[in-house]
Amino acid sequence: MHKYENISAPVIKRLPRYYRFLGELLDKGVMRISSRELSDKMGFTASQIRQDLNCFGGFGQQGYGYSVESLYNEIGHILGLDHKYKAILIGAGNLGKAVAVHMSFEKRGFQLIGIFDNDPAKVGTVIRDISVADLDGLEEFCAENPTDVAIFCVPKTATQAIADRLYKLGIKNYWNFSHYDLSIHYDDIIVENVHLNDSLMILCYRISDANDEPESTK
Amino acid sequence: MHKYENISAPVIKRLPRYYRFLGELLDKGVMRISSRELSDKMGFTASQIRQDLNCFGGFGQQGYGYSVESLYNEIGHILGLDHKYKAILIGAGNLGKAVAVHMSFEKRGFQLIGIFDNDPAKVGTVIRDISVADLDGLEEFCAENPTDVAIFCVPKTATQAIADRLYKLGIKNYWNFSHYDLSIHYDDIIVENVHLNDSLMILCYRISDANDEPESTK
DNA sequence: TAGATTGTTAATCGATTAACAATC
DNA sequence: TAGATTGTTAATCGATTAACAATC
Secondary structure: OOOOOOOOHHHHHHHHHHHHHHHHHHHOOOOEEOHHHHHHHHOOOHHHHHHHHOOOOOOOEOOOEEEHHHHHHHHHHHHOOOOOEEEEEEOOOHHHHHHHHHOOHHHHOEEEEEEEEOOOOOOOOEEOOEEOEEHHHHHHHHHHOOOOEEEEOOOHHHHHHHHHHHHHOOOOEEEEOOOOOHHHOOOOOEEEEOOHHHHHHHHHHHHHHHHOOOOOOO | OOOOOOOOHHHHHHHHHHHHHHHHHHHOOOOEEOHHHHHHHHOOOHHHHHHHHOOOOOOOEOOOEEEHHHHHHHHHHHHOOOOOEEEEEEOOOHHHHHHHHHOOHHHHOEEEEEEEEOOOOOOOOEEOOEEOEEHHHHHHHHHHOOOOEEEEOOOHHHHHHHHHHHHHOOOOEEEEOOOOOHHHOOOOOEEEEOOHHHHHHHHHHHHHHHHOOOOOOO
16 A cells, blocks of 8 residues: 655654644644644644655645645555554553553554453453453464454563564564563564653653752752 | 753663663673673664763773663663652543553652542542542642642543643643643643554554555555 | 773764745 | 745754774
């Protein structure tokens, strides 16, 4: 479908943000928007917005700007949200449960088809219409149900062993909430990390940097 | 305590990762490491590692490398993890609950002192030794308990109104899980965003980009 | 001392911003 | 047509990498 080579990571990271803002404008009934107006709202420069969008095509019209609706749809398409990648969730603890319940996978190009845990107390419980299965059944399940993506919501120590099993099954795309760097161990995989601890520490740095006395304590 | 001006965002984002890897080395009993060895493990260049660390001081020793333990401690200190910033959590739904239970706030420079929700069914339930309080009591609580940070685990639509109340109370540091851009509306605040939807969409893009047929469908 | 590895400066690379001609 | 705003090229800025002298 697409295949845009050589798009830089900073550009890709901004796409969901464009999508979000355009969605809000759409909800408000705004029909057209110029890069200048979008710039004011989003805090990027107008130049950057035009530069970013032109990586994928000329979606605007000189003298007019961009149609909010068509740009929203274009970006959704660029992101690949019209897919239905089959995803399984590993780990039905607090975090896994929150991810399962909280996310609108269908709107983001995915479909959650299975949840696994190794804790007998959790196996059989139902989350979002899906019955939690025993991790032992992973291989059997994946043989019967082609799976594109695995979501890791397991402790750091369990991650590598499960990743090895999934890799053997040919599942090489991961959404990783585990405090562990999967990316280091294989190089033909796609990993999107959500390292909450890292995020919290960055916040800590920024607060400390803003608040602390400049070298007066010593 | 610290106050390192002009440290670029890319450097700051790498700090937690250094901290994590050094912690693992420490656990394994490794005493010293060179920028070269660390480079192999982490996937940054040795040059970048030395450059990054030298933003904050000369922690190494020529001909030897870095002491794992002292570098670990230094980075923890740079990040400000020896603080105890008082944090409150807004929203005790699935996500809020997962964040409250899952995170080791104490190890990351924070202390969770309160949880709020506006759902009567949730008020009074206990999460991590903290009884969920009614959101109406926010002002009173913060007057009695000086609070540094608010964690947003509420729906997009509720975020702005609550942010306004917190801002009035002088709370200007936010860890934001809400699908909403707080940063746009005030400019003297510190926001660290965890946009899970954005992360999921970036994964979708990357899978699509790797898998789709190159322009053959048309 | 000789070898190793840092700290730091200089070179390169890439991303952002500015400018403007094309054009709706 | 005239005005507005894009698409795109060129200029600037910043971050990464390479190189090497300092030094443990």
